[in-house]
């Protein structure tokens with residue numbers, strides 16, 4: 001049974017939040033998500049139905065704290081403890097100004113009103129588009145959306161179990177009606193992270209939806 005929508009994509013109070021559709025997350029990229037590039041046509045079709053579109057861009061300085069290369073003796077996908085808590089270490093990715101950090105050129109969302117760059121702080125990671133990994137530092141996105149009268153977010157992109165998940169959960173925590181468009185995301189699935197994401201969504205009231213259910 002379909003979940004009834006309290007907001008339609010075309011509603012001015014709705015926004016599509018497109019997470020991290022950048023070359024480093026595409027097949028062949030530094031932190032590739034399988035079939036990530038396959039989402040582009042669907043995201044373009046979805047985006048065309050939304051009046052409001054916001055895009056995020058992972059945007060790290062070189063030697064970012066989330067890079068394994070910044071920690072002697074550590075490898076990508078190791079987990080370490082930082083002053084703000086556990087941190088998975090990643091290959092160097094989405095370094096400011098590099099091609100890997102660019103949005104996929106076929107992403108056709110020219111009407112997007114905001115490209116929010118995150119993870120810019122050298123000492124704090126930020127999977128979330130709303131709150132950095134210290135769980136304190138705000139990106140300002142919640143305020144931006146609320147000041148524009150947007151109360152409902154449809155989240156899609158990469159990766160479902162990391163940046164999409166943290167963004168959707170923080171959106172819900174900030175009071176937005178939040179849907180994750182399941183077929184418009186791809187996951188990394190590291191150590192059970194995908195199952196955890198779906199459990200966390202359910203517990204938080206983030207609603208799973210498929211793109212076919214978004215009719216108007």
Ligand SMILES: [Zn+2]
Nearest residue numbers: 058066094119
């Ligand atoms: Zn990153």
